[in-house]
Amino acid sequence: MSTLIATPVPSPAPSPSGPSLPEPPGWGLTPERLAAVGHALVPIGITLGCLLVVWLALGAYLARRHPLAFWYGYGFWFLWLRMRRTWRRIALNADLTATDRPTTGQLGPLLVKGQPIRPVVPLLIRIRPRHYGATAVVAMHPGQIPQPFIDAADAMAHAWGVHAVRVVPAGRRGRVNLTILRADPLKDTSMAAPASARPLADLGAAVPDDLRAEVGNREDGHRWAIDLAVFPHWLITGATQSGKSTLINAAVARWAGRPIALVGIDCKGGMELAPLLPRLSALACDRAEAAHVLSRLVDEAQHRMALCRRHRVRSIWQLPEELRPVPVIVIVDEIAELYLIASREEKEAALRATTSLLRLAQLGAALAIHLIVAGQRVGSDLGSGVTALRAQLGGRICLKVNDPETADMTLGDLYPDAVEAAQQIGPAEKGVAITTADEFGWIRARSIRFTNDALDEVVDATRDFTPKLPGLDPPADDT
Numbered sequence: 299m300s301t302l303i304a305t306p307v308p309s310p311a312p313s314p315s316g317p318s319l320p321e322p323p324g325w326g327l328t329p330e331r332l333a334a335v336g337h338a339l340v341p342i343g344i345t346l347g348c349l350l351v352v353w354l355a356l357g358a359y360l361a362r363r364h365p366l367a368f369w370y371g372y373g374f375w376f377l378w379l380r381m382r383r384t385w386r387r388i389a390l391n392a393d394l395t396a397t398d399r400p401t402t403g404q405l406g407p408l409l410v411k412g413q414p415i416r417p418v419v420p421l422l423i424r425i426r427p428r429h430y431g432a433t434a435v436v437a438m439h440p441g442q443i444p445q446p447f448i449d450a451a452d453a454m455a456h457a458w459g460v461h462a463v464r465v466v467p468a469g470r471r472g473r474v475n476l477t478i479l480r481a482d483p484l485k486d487t488s489m490a491a492p493a494s495a496r497p498l499a500d501l502g503a504a505v506p507d508d509l510r511a512e513v514g515n516r517e518d519g520h521r522w523a524i525d526l527a528v529f530p531h532w533l534i535t536g537a538t539q540s541g542k543s544t545l546i547n548a549a550v551a552r553w554a555g556r557p558i559a560l561v562g563i564d565c566k567g568g569m570e571l572a573p574l575l576p577r578l579s580a581l582a583c584d585r586a587e588a589a590h591v592l593s594r595l596v597d598e599a600q601h602r603m604a605l606c607r608r609h610r611v612r613s614i615w616q617l618p619e620e621l622r623p624v625p626v627i628v629i630v631d632e633i634a635e636l637y638l639i640a641s642r643e644e645k646e647a648a649l650r651a652t653t654s655l656l657r658l659a660q661l662g663a664a665l666a667i668h669l670i671v672a673g674q675r676v677g678s679d680l681g682s683g684v685t686a687l688r689a690q691l692g693g694r695i696c697l698k699v700n701d702p703e704t705a706d707m708t709l710g711d712l713y714p715d716a717v718e719a720a721q722q723i724g725p726a727e728k729g730v731a732i733t734t735a736d737e738f739g740w741i742r743a744r745s746i747r748f749t750n751d752a753l754d755e756v757v758d759a760t761r762d763f764t765p766k767l768p769g770l771d772p773p774a775d776d777t
C-alpha cells in the first residue's frame with residue numbers, strides 16, 4: 299500500500315498590515331524622482347528665463363530705435379489684452395449694453411421699469427494693428443444706435459490708456475468703427491520741419507488736374523491734404539496767430555508749381571497775401587477791387603459754362619486738353635472784411651462782392667474755379683449771406699478759435715461732435731486744426747511750419763507759371 303504525503307507549499311510571510319499590492323510601475327513621487335524632475339526642469343527654466351530677458355531687451359531696443367516695430371511686436375498686443383479685459387466694464391459703465399428682455403413690465407396695476415439683470419454687451423471684433431494704433435469694429439445689438447458709442451469715446455481712451463479713440467458709424471448698418479490712436483502724432487515737432495528742404499522740382503511735378511495740396515499730417519499718421527478734387531471749396535477759420543497764413547502758404551506752395559491761376563482777395567490792404575504777389579494772377583486789396591475781380595471771375599465762369607455747353611460736357615475736365623482753361627483758386631483772406639460795412643457807400647460794393655462770391659461757390663466746382671475762404675471769425679452777425687456761402691464750402695478747417703460760435707459755424711452743421719474737439723485746441727498748438735477727412739468725417743491735423751523764406755523761394759521759382767486771366771491784370775510787383 300502506497301502512502302501519499304502532502305508536501306506543504308511555502309506561503310509568503312503575512313505582512314503586519316495585511317496583504318500588500320504590487321507597486322505600480324513608475325508613478326510614485328519618491329524623493330529621487332522629484333530630484334530627477336527638478337533636474338530636468340532647471341534647463342527649461344533657464345531657457346525660458348533667457349528668452350524672457352532677450353524678449354525684454356529686444357523690446358527695449360525696438361522701443362528706442364524702431365518704435366513702429368515695437369508697436370507691432372509688443373505695444374499692440376498689450377493694448378489688445380487691455381481692450382479685451384476692459385470692454386465689458388466699459389460697456390456696462392458707459393451704458394453701451396442692450397438687453398434681450400423688455401425693460402418694462404407690469405406689476406399688479408403698476409407699470410414698472412427696471413435695469414436688466416443680465417445686460418448683453420455688444421461685440422468688440424476685428425481688433426487690428428495699424429501704424430497709428432489700432433482699429434476695431436463694434437457689432438451693435440438691435441435697438442442700439444452709434445451716438446452712445448461716440449459719446450463713450452473718451453471713456454474708451456482712458457480705459458485703454460491711449461491718446462484718443464474716434465468712433466464713426468460704419469458703412470455697414472449696425473456697426474461702428476473704432477480708430478484708436480496710441481499717441482498724439484501732432485506733438486511730434488519733427489513733422490514741422492520747414493518745407494524749404496523740399497526740392498522745388500518736386501513742387502512742379504504734378505499733373506495739371508492734380509488739385510491736391512499736402513499741407514501737413516493728420517493724427518492717424520496720414521498726410522493732410524486740401525484736395526480740391528474732393529471738396530471744391532474750403533472754409534478756414536482761426537484766431538489771430540493760430541496758423542492760418544502758414545497753412546494757406548503751405549497749400550499755395552504746392553499749387554504754385556502747377557498751371558493754376560491764383561487770385562487773392564485781401565481787403566486788409568493786400569498785406570496778408572503780399573508774399574504771394576509775384577505768383578498771383580490778380581489781387582484785390584479792398585472791397586471795391588474785390589467786387590471787380592469777383593465779377594470778372596463770374597464772367598469767366600459763364601464763359602467756361604458756354605464752352606462746356608458747346609462741347610456737350612459737364613465739367614471742364616472733360617474738354618480736350620488744348621481747349622481746357624486753367625484752374626483758378628481764389629484765396630479770400632479775412633472774409634469778415636468783405637461782409638462788414640461801415641457806411642451806405644460801402645454797402646453796394648460789399649453786396650456786389652459777396653453776391654459774386656456766392657455765385658462762384660455755386661457754379662465753380664465743375665468749372666475749376668475754387669474758393670479758399672479764410673477768416674478769424676464767421677458768424678451769422680456778418681449777414682445772412684455768410685451762412686449761404688458756408689453751405690457751399692464743403693471742406694472745413696478750424697484752427698484755434700476764440701469764440702464757440704466760430705467753431706460751431708465752421709463745423710457744427712456738418713460734424714456736431716467736432717465742435718468740442720475744436721474748442722479744445724490750445725493757444726500753444728499752432729497749426730493744429732480740426733479738418734474734414736474722408737471716411738472719418740473729421741480729424742485732428744497739423745500743418746507743416748511753412749516759413750516765409752520757403753514761400754519766397756517757391757514764389758520766385760514759379761512766378762513765370764502765373765497764368766493770365768481774361769479781364770484781369772496781375773498785381774504790380776514793385777520789388
Ligand SMILES: Nc1ncnc2c1ncn2[C@@H]1O[C@H](COP(=O)(O)OP(=O)(O)OP(=O)(O)O)[C@@H](O)[C@H]1O
Pocket residue numbers: 490536537538539540541542543544545728729730744745746747748
Ligand atoms: N504748424 C505749425 N507748427 C509750428 N508753428 C506754427 C505752425 N503754424 C503756424 N505756426 C506759427 O504760429 C505763428 C502764427 O502763424 P500765422 O501767421 O500763420 O497765424 P495767422 O493765423 O495767420 O495769424 P494772423 O491772423 O495774425 O495773421 C507763427 O509764428 C508761425 O510760425
